Amino acid sequence: MTKTATKPTTKEISFNDFRDEVLNDYKIARISRECSLLGRREVLTGKAKFGIFGDGKEVPQLAMAKAFKNGDFRSGYYRDQTFMMAIGELTAEQFFSGLYANPSIEAEPMSAGRQMGGHFATHSLDENGDWKNLTAQKNSSADISPTAGQMPRLLGLAQASKIYRNVAELDKATNFSSKGSEVAWGTIGNASTSEGLFFETINAAGVLQVPMVMSVWDDEYGISVHARHQTTKENISEILKGFQRDNKNNGYEIFVVNGWDYVQLIDVYQRAAKIAREEHVPVLIHVKELTQPQGHSTSGSHERYKNAERLQWEQDFDCLAQMRNWILDFELENENGETLKFVDNEDSLVAIEKEAKKAVSTAKRNAWSNYLSKIQDELQTASQLLATVAEKSSNGSFILKIKNDLDSIKEPIRKDILVAARKVLRFLKDENFAEKTSLQNFVKNAIDQGADLYSSHLLSETKENPLNTTPIAPSYATEANMVDARIIMRDNFDALLKKHPEVLIFGEDAGFIGDVNQGLEGLQEKYGEFRVSDTGIREATIIGQGIGMAMRGLRPIAEIQYLDYLLYALQIMSDDLATLRYRTFGKQKAPLIIRTRGHRLEGIWHSGSPMGGIINNLRGIHVLVPRNMTQAAGFYNTLLAGDDPALVIECLNGYRLKEQLPTNLGEYRTPIGAVETLKEGSDITVVSYGSTLRIVDEAAKDLAQVGIHIEIIDAQSLLPFDLDHQTVKSLAKTNRLLIVDEDVPGGASAYLLQEILENQKGYQYLDSQPKTLTAKAHRPAYGTDGDYFSKPSAEDVFEMVYSIMNEAKPQEFKSLY
Numbered sequence: 001m002t003k004t005a006t007k008p009t010t011k012e013i014s015f016n017d018f019r020d021e022v023l024n025d026y027k028i029a030r031i032s033r034e035c036s037l038l039g040r041r042e043v044l045t046g047k048a049k050f051g052i053f054g055d056g057k058e059v060p061q062l063a064m065a066k067a068f069k070n071g072d073f074r075s076g077y078y079r080d081q082t083f084m085m086a087i088g089e090l091t092a093e094q095f096f097s098g099l100y101a102n103p104s105i106e107a108e109p110m111s112a113g114r115q116m117g118g119h120f121a122t123h124s125l126d127e128n129g130d131w132k133n134l135t136a137q138k139n140s141s142a143d144i145s146p147t148a149g150q151m152p153r154l155l156g157l158a159q160a161s162k163i164y165r166n167v168a169e170l171d172k173a174t175n176f177s178s179k180g181s182e183v184a185w186g187t188i189g190n191a192s193t194s195e196g197l198f199f200e201t202i203n204a205a206g207v208l209q210v211p212m213v214m215s216v217w218d219d220e221y222g223i224s225v226h227a228r229h230q231t232t233k234e235n236i237s238e239i240l241k242g243f244q245r246d247n248k249n250n251g252y253e254i255f256v257v258n259g260w261d262y263v264q265l266i267d268v269y270q271r272a273a274k275i276a277r278e279e280h281v282p283v284l285i286h287v288k289e290l291t292q293p294q295g296h297s298t299s300g301s302h303e304r305y306k307n308a309e310r311l312q313w314e315q316d317f318d319c320l321a322q323m324r325n326w327i328l329d330f331e332l333e334n335e336n337g338e339t340l341k342f343v344d345n346e347d348s349l350v351a352i353e354k355e356a357k358k359a360v361s362t363a364k365r366n367a368w369s370n371y372l373s374k375i376q377d378e379l380q381t382a383s384q385l386l387a388t389v390a391e392k393s394s395n396g397s398f399i400l401k402i403k404n405d406l407d408s409i410k411e412p413i414r415k416d417i418l419v420a421a422r423k424v425l426r427f428l429k430d431e432n433f434a435e436k437t438s439l440q441n442f443v444k445n446a447i448d449q450g451a452d453l454y455s456s457h458l459l460s461e462t463k464e465n466p467l468n469t470t471p472i473a474p475s476y477a478t479e480a481n482m483v484d485a486r487i488i489m490r491d492n493f494d495a496l497l498k499k500h501p502e503v504l505i506f507g508e509d510a511g512f513i514g515d516v517n518q519g520l521e522g523l524q525e526k527y528g529e530f531r532v533s534d535t536g537i538r539e540a541t542i543i544g545q546g547i548g549m550a551m552r553g554l555r556p557i558a559e560i561q562y563l564d565y566l567l568y569a570l571q572i573m574s575d576d577l578a579t580l581r582y583r584t585f586g587k588q589k590a591p592l593i594i595r596t597r598g599h600r601l602e603g604i605w606h607s608g609s610p611m612g613g614i615i616n617n618l619r620g621i622h623v624l625v626p627r628n629m630t631q632a633a634g635f636y637n638t639l640l641a642g643d644d645p646a647l648v649i650e651c652l653n654g655y656r657l658k659e660q661l662p663t664n665l666g667e668y669r670t671p672i673g674a675v676e677t678l679k680e681g682s683d684i685t686v687v688s689y690g691s692t693l694r695i696v697d698e699a700a701k702d703l704a705q706v707g708i709h710i711e712i713i714d715a716q717s718l719l720p721f722d723l724d725h726q727t728v729k730s731l732a733k734t735n736r737l738l739i740v741d742e743d744v745p746g747g748a749s750a751y752l753l754q755e756i757l758e759n760q761k762g763y764q765y766l767d768s769q770p771k772t773l774t775a776k777a778h779r780p781a782y783g784t785d786g787d788y789f790s791k792p793s794a795e796d797v798f799e800m801v802y803s804i805m806n807e808a809k810p811q812e813f814k815s816l817y
Helices: 015-044 058-067 081-086 092-099 150-166 196-208 263-280 308-316 319-329 346-392 396-407 413-429 432-455 485-499 521-528 539-550 565-576 611-618 629-640 692-705 726-734 748-761 782-789 792-809
Strands: 071-073 184-189 211-216 253-260 281-286 481-482 503-507 531-535 557-559 593-598 622-624 646-651 658-660 676-679 684-688 710-714 717-718 739-740 771-773
Touching: 015 058, 015 081, 015 092, 015 319, 015 346, 058 081, 058 263, 058 308, 058 319, 058 771, 081 092, 081 319, 092 346, 092 726, 150 184, 150 196, 150 211, 150 539, 150 565, 184 346, 196 211, 196 539, 211 263, 253 263, 253 485, 263 281, 346 396, 346 413, 396 413, 413 432, 413 726, 481 485, 485 503, 485 521, 485 658, 503 539, 503 611, 521 531, 539 557, 539 565, 539 593, 565 593, 565 611, 593 629, 611 622, 611 717, 611 748, 629 658, 629 710, 676 692, 684 692, 684 726, 684 792, 692 710, 692 739, 692 792, 710 726, 717 748, 726 748, 739 748, 739 792, 748 771, 771 792
Parallel strands: 071 184, 184 211, 211 281, 253 281, 503 531, 503 557, 557 593, 593 646, 622 646, 684 710, 684 739, 739 771
Antiparallel strands: 481 658, 622 717, 676 710
């Protein structure tokens, strides 16, 4: 049954130590509250763009921080500032630096200004991009804004402890775990528990029995919408009672506690931590009767949707007001009959409150000064440059106006400086003098600096970048050993599991039966259920398992059974995985490998090829499209030698085709970002990838019979595409281009056109209009005929190429229709 805490279980300490701890907690909570109050004012005065704060949640976060140990991980949301302060990972000055979006990782260590305030992270990587000792620090995975988006990652952070506890080969990974004793701590607002990601994660954690403590901060509202519109029975712990463990069944331990009760909260969090840490049982803590004194955010006022009675209750039961009253009322008689108190009178608390207010005000001023000082230095330099060019230019009066307008801005931003400088360059376009060159260099340097401050670390910039790994070709025995291609996948995974004890493979049907195409046949039996495992049908949390475990030093390969199913997980991949390194300024990473299969199936639901959506949502993840299993296996080998996340899409209809078995399985590496020319030709360059290449090859043979010789290029990887610009070299020879793709019109084909014509400047070599041949705008109809009429066929390729040649040489290639 659900448990309501009643007894504190604190260790034996002296009364003086206890008093000092309580008063220090109160001071931290007051500092946090003052940050929220002053932060709101900074937004409303225009110094910050937006504010979302943790006021009203301070006391339960103090309790959570007391149970949080080195090595533990947090996966929370944007109201946990008090917790971060309590574990020593956030100062008031850093809080305001985040609010002002200071792009310095030293001043704003959470994200270097890339995320709005309230999004917290610790540094898992050092200045070289190498792992720090995660067991020697308290860890927070980088927050994201999408509601409940923190949940799938939380599952993986917790599962990592279970893996480290149960896989003996990982005993030496002491920088990542101390025998699996770490707890993953999740936080979420009560309204966000309505999201499917919350329920999917709760169910998965109960199945896996991982050390996870999930706190629900319940203030009865989701923005302006009351809990009666959010949750059945208006009570998340009530409806989750079915997850409560009992003597016969695994499940959760569930606690319910009031968010203003300091003593009860400490007791609950200590008990929850002990259960999760020692028994590896997930725990849900429903923290009720919380308040939100300033409303949801700076975008609105809660007085608009809360009645007077509710507003008065929130004042009375504000957790800080309740903690203050408890401190004032506390009395304890010791064994000598003496009455012990925390404070003799209110003056002591007033002093703490004044000290907190003063400290926060000072921190705010320092943060603003630090943020503004570098910009003011840049403005001064720009202003001097504008003054000097104004003296030399015939348009000096116009330039001086721009300069004076810039100088008049009291609180400038970098945009103001660059807008002025770039506008001035327009007035100088017909003039040449040294001062103009200086201004041009200033603008170029400012743009380069902006690229580092605001656009760096999308992918690895360390020595472990997989693009830097040396390609190794597959080697073969003297006598060809032709096997079903699935054997290459199976035996290569076998080699990787043997070579890398940190590698794990999991997904739907991945364990017991060895995946639906037998690419993992027999590997669970060989390596055990912790390293090769089945999961439930829950794609988002499969990816979440991978993200969390990868953030803790493991090398997971998460299998999504079919490419279409990836859409269930696309939000997590896009919002969390793809942005992780970027949003932490290179201070966290999750080198997760996602394995799936697709292309050329028949039917709406298992044969889509949504590549355009994938590549445009997943910038920050390598997207690899090998044409066969030899290439695919080589990609896995390459990725495990690097530290970037990737998606590998295997050809679904290629597992039973024959390929020659390499002798250096687990060792050879397919290069990422390199195309391969499969057939040379002189008339037209045809670019494609995956299973569609077999159709192109079939058409090429028929085209050769009528005197048309096409050059076939296998893209191999879409993100990135052709880093050495080999395609444009082909285009310089053939002067014609066709892209064949089974995505919808304007999908991946449009991306490839831009890459080739714009980025590689292939437009200059064209003698004919470039063409794309894609699937129809709808999902493929069921059956072989449905596939034939929905996706490009060999006949479509033949006729498209022929029509291009007909336009170029109408006398030689007469129209077919």
